[in-house]
Amino acid sequence: MENLLRRLPLLVAVLGLLLFLAVPPFLPRWTLFLLTLAWAKAMAVVGIVLLLRGGLVTFGHALFYAVGAYAAGFASKGLGVRDALALVALGVVAGAGMAALLGAFLARYREVYFALLNLAFSMVLYALLLKFYWVTGGTDGLRFPSPTLAGVTPSPPFLRLAHYYFTLGLGVLGLYGAYRFITSPLGYTLRAVRDNEVRVEYMGGSVWRAVYSAYIFAGALGALGGVLAGMAVGHLVPELAYWTQSGEFVFVALLGGTGSMLAPVAGSIVFEFVRNYAFKFSPYTWQMTLGFVLLFIILFLPGGLWSLSEPVARRWAKWALSWRQGP
Amino acid sequence: MGAVLETGALTKFFGMVRAVEDLEVQIQEGELVGIVGPNGSGKTTFLNLVTGYVKPDRGWVRYRGRDITGLPPRAVVELGIARSFQMPQLYAGLTVLENLLLALAIRAGKGGEFWSPLAQESRVQEALHILQQFGLEAYSHLGVSQLPEGGRKLLDVALSFARRPQVLLMDEPTSGVSVKDKFAIMDTLVRVLKGSQVTTVFVEHDMEVVQRYAQRVLVFNDGKVVADGPPDALFADPSVRRAILGRD
Amino acid sequence: MQLLTVIGFDGTVLASWLFLVAAGLTFTYGVLRILNVAHGSLYALGAYMGAFLVLQYFRTGSIPLLAYLLLLAGALFIGLTAGPFIERVCLRWVYKREEVVQLLVTFAVFLILEDVIKLAWGVKPILADKPYSLLGQVTLMGINYTWYQFLLIGIALGAGALLWLVVNRTRLGKVVIAVVNDREVSAALGVNVPRVYTVAFVIGALFAALGGAFTAPMIALVPGVGVEVIVLAFAVVAIGGMGSVQGAVLGSLLVGLARATAIHLFPELDLFAIYLIMALVLLFRPQGLFGAVQVRRI
Numbered sequence: 083m084e085n086l087l088r089r090l091p092l093l094v095a096v097l098g099l100l101l102f103l104a105v106p107p108f109l110p111r112w113t114l115f116l117l118t119l120a121w122a123k124a125m126a127v128v129g130i131v132l133l134l135r136g137g138l139v140t141f142g143h144a145l146f147y148a149v150g151a152y153a154a155g156f157a158s159k160g161l162g163v164r165d166a167l168a169l170v171a172l173g174v175v176a177g178a179g180m181a182a183l184l185g186a187f188l189a190r191y192r193e194v195y196f197a198l199l200n201l202a203f204s205m206v207l208y209a210l211l212l213k214f215y216w217v218t219g220g221t222d223g224l225r226f227p228s229p230t231l232a233g234v235t236p237s238p239p240f241l242r243l244a245h246y247y248f249t250l251g252l253g254v255l256g257l258y259g260a261y262r263f264i265t266s267p268l269g270y271t272l273r274a275v276r277d278n279e280v281r282v283e284y285m286g287g288s289v290w291r292a293v294y295s296a297y298i299f300a301g302a303l304g305a306l307g308g309v310l311a312g313m314a315v316g317h318l319v320p321e322l323a324y325w326t327q328s329g330e331f332v333f334v335a336l337l338g339g340t341g342s343m344l345a346p347v348a349g350s351i352v353f354e355f356v357r358n359y360a361f362k363f364s365p366y367t368w369q370m371t372l373g374f375v376l377l378f379i380i381l382f383l384p385g386g387l388w389s390l391s392e393p394v395a396r397r398w399a400k401w402a403l404s405w406r407q408g409p
Numbered sequence: 410m411g412a413v414l415e416t417g418a419l420t421k422f423f424g425m426v427r428a429v430e431d432l433e434v435q436i437q438e439g440e441l442v443g444i445v446g447p448n449g450s451g452k453t454t455f456l457n458l459v460t461g462y463v464k465p466d467r468g469w470v471r472y473r474g475r476d477i478t479g480l481p482p483r484a485v486v487e488l489g490i491a492r493s494f495q496m497p498q499l500y501a502g503l504t505v506l507e508n509l510l511l512a513l514a515i516r517a518g519k520g521g522e523f524w525s526p527l528a529q530e531s532r533v534q535e536a537l538h539i540l541q542q543f544g545l546e547a548y549s550h551l552g553v554s555q556l557p558e559g560g561r562k563l564l565d566v567a568l569s570f571a572r573r574p575q576v577l578l579m580d581e582p583t584s585g586v587s588v589k590d591k592f593a594i595m596d597t598l599v600r601v602l603k604g605s606q607v608t609t610v611f612v613e614h615d616m617e618v619v620q621r622y623a624q625r626v627l628v629f630n631d632g633k634v635v636a637d638g639p640p641d642a643l644f645a646d647p648s649v650r651r652a653i654l655g656r657d
Numbered sequence: 658m659q660l661l662t663v664i665g666f667d668g669t670v671l672a673s674w675l676f677l678v679a680a681g682l683t684f685t686y687g688v689l690r691i692l693n694v695a696h697g698s699l700y701a702l703g704a705y706m707g708a709f710l711v712l713q714y715f716r717t718g719s720i721p722l723l724a725y726l727l728l729l730a731g732a733l734f735i736g737l738t739a740g741p742f743i744e745r746v747c748l749r750w751v752y753k754r755e756e757v758v759q760l761l762v763t764f765a766v767f768l769i770l771e772d773v774i775k776l777a778w779g780v781k782p783i784l785a786d787k788p789y790s791l792l793g794q795v796t797l798m799g800i801n802y803t804w805y806q807f808l809l810i811g812i813a814l815g816a817g818a819l820l821w822l823v824v825n826r827t828r829l830g831k832v833v834i835a836v837v838n839d840r841e842v843s844a845a846l847g848v849n850v851p852r853v854y855t856v857a858f859v860i861g862a863l864f865a866a867l868g869g870a871f872t873a874p875m876i877a878l879v880p881g882v883g884v885e886v887i888v889l890a891f892a893v894v895a896i897g898g899m900g901s902v903q904g905a906v907l908g909s910l911l912v913g914l915a916r917a918t919a920i921h922l923f924p925e926l927d928l929f930a931i932y933l934i935m936a937l938v939l940l941f942r943p944q945g946l947f948g949a950v951q952v953r954r955i
Contacts, residue, residue: 373768
């Protein structure tokens with residue numbers, strides 16, 4: 083049974099992937115859109131979780147989300163780039179580049195200062211996006227024309243589906259990359275930094291390098307999320323960089339849990355759907371609902387929704403094995 | 410014969426407080442040296458200065474003739490001097506085995522790698538071997554918090570030992586450990602370290618431990634070395650006893 | 658020359674507003690070590706309550722002076738009810754947890770209060786501008802000012818002076834300073850630390866509500882006011898040094914003058930003058946202008 087449990091994350095991942103591949107063609111358009119958006123945003127949340135593993139919280143991750151989205155948007159509108167993969171590559175490079183620039187300074191900071199500095203820079207970007215409206219479209223926003231994939235523009239009935247599978251594919255890639263990172267020596271150094279920075283230095287490890295690498299990777303993931311979300315929505319607004327967007331990413335990170343790289347996807351999906359339906363149901367209480375959910379998680383379920391997976395899995399495994407042993 | 414580790418004129422003040430002043434220490438290759446002295450005599454500051462956690466106001470530190478004064482801990486460790494702590498500095502979020510695997514990965518220069526997993530076969534084997542030497546193998550897959558205090562101390566030293574240092578400085582390896590475990594722990598530590606020919610310096614408050622294991626003892630008092638010699642002769646000296654115990 | 662005066666005055670008005678908004682936040686942080694995101698909601702609640710009372714009053718009453726007292730009353734009401742409630746009911750559970758967790762709890766409270774405001778007062782803009790317009794304008798040296806702006810400066814000065822008096826000249830103040838310096842020792846000496854926490858939090862809430870109440874007559878009040886205020890307050894607090902009220906004074910002046918300069922000379926930069934200053938200060942002096950550095954010993 084222990085063996086089964088040890089394999090559990092892999093089982094869930096495979097099962098989940100199958101579901102994510104097979105079910106969507108049968109989903110209604112709006113649901114498909116929400117799912118696509120959830121997967122896109124999950125990338126930014128994975129970036130947050132990565133940094134959380136290093137003990138760092140950022141209140142400005144929307145910076146990279148917006149950088150990715152707008153970089154792709156400018157490339158699409160200004161340079162006429164249409165290919166989806168090219169746009170993603172541009173967005174991710176822009177995000178990683180920004181992270182490399184900022185991270186060089188920020189990697190030395192911790193705790194509230196790290197969080198606030200990230201906040202400051204994200205608000206600077208927000209102000210820029212708002213003020214330079216002749217470039218960015220200001221509050222009206224920037225339209226993001228539908229990209230092509232390998233020269234092909236999917237016809238309208240399949241457009242949403244194409245967006246979805248494209249996002250899913252890159253999302254899975256992002257998750258895998260994060261998984262490889264966190265199980266590598268650099269990833270473990272990052273986790274060690276959270277526990278005991280002094281010890282890392284005394285082991286000959288570089289705290290700065292671990293934090294800096296994680297920051298760049300997280301920035302790239304944030305930008306990836308931004309590009310994918312921008313493509314899904316088709317319209318970019320300065321609010322992509324606003325602090326409430328950063329807050330949402332942190333919220334989802336906690337909602338899903340930080341115990342696994344799969345958790346952000348679960349958290350993101352739950353969040354998008356709950357928010358959508360809670361808002362429809364009662365526009366004046368959905369924020370309150372989020373607030374109560376956050377309180378509940380902080381007080382009673384600090385590991386997020388994912389921490390429920392082990393007890394649930396145990397029960398399921400017991401039940402499954404009891405069948406094998408016969409009546 | 411050149412000393413493997415030596416300091417001269419080493420001075421550090423914390424504000425008005427004199428931690429060490431004009432400290433002169435020479436450690437020879439392969440020695441097992443104990444450092445004793447009352448609280449506040451500068452023992453931990455000495456370790457901090459040598460390993461670069463703190464920069465001296467004046468003076469120098471040399472390792473195999475090379476000046477290492479003021480180098481940060483990471484550089485000092487890379488040159489071959491490792492250090493363990495009075496309060497064990499471990500990674501609470503990782504298992505015992507993972508703690509050691511990380512130490513080994515960093516030593517191999519793989520600390521910055523992000524494309525290969527930490528838990529590679531050869532590395533795991535080496536880690537388990539080290540845990541065996543320290544008697545911690547049974548705790549491999551447990552969290553650090555599940556170690557008894559003695560185990561935590563041993564793991565702390567094991568992490569430093571995993572670096573294959575030439576010199577190991579231990580800060581009170583048996584403090585906070587129950588009386589019956591003290592000697593068991595020191596036996597293990599000395600056996601492993603002597604077996605690998607690591608020059609060992611340990612700060613200790615327990616005179617029995619020092620007397621039993623140290624070949625040579627340095628007595629610190631008020632930021633200076635006031636006595637230096639083999640333990641039995643040293644502890645028989647009344648002025649030394651006065652310095653350490655406050656009476657004859 | 659005239660431009661300098663205008664910038665100086667506008668900057669001072671902005672600084673007064675920022676001080677009212679930020680002083681409470683930094684004070685609360687200094688004592689409880691919690692960065693209270695719900696500070697923005699307390700500001701908004703103060704604004705709505707003040708506006709509400711004023712609008713109700715002007716239906717029937719006509720003594721103008723009472724309007725200002727009502728604004729004050731609204732602020733006091735919010736500070737003295739919402740303040741203790743939030744601290745006792747929500748924050749008390751997480752005092753032992755990490756700073757970031759505590760901050761996220763305040764973020765949750767903020768989300769909840771945002772909707773409470775919508776449920777209580779709706780989403781349509783509320784204009785309670787009588788107290789502002791009643792005071793009228795005055796022209797000094799060829800520049801137009803409104804008396805209300807002077808009132809705002811006066812309130813900021815008054816509140817700041819009151820806080821200074823309480824902290825430095827009363828027994829309560831000394832107890833607060835003791836708790837700030839070392840809560841464990843204070844508790845060991847018999848100080849009722851939980852009660853000090855509540856008092857400190859309420860003081861912060863009062864400042865926030867005061868800022869909100871007296872800003873309400875100057876703007877069209879909509880539910881989103883708290884959202885923008887909180888990030889500005891964060892910026893000023895970070896610049897001044899977290900926990901330092903003198904830092905909040907200096908920080909507000911710095912930001913207020915910078916923003917006024919930007920508004921008059923470089924309008925594109927006005928929004929991000931504050932965040933740029935915040936980023937620069939934190940990069941070169943992470944603890945802020947008056948903040949304390951923390952060292953780790955092994």
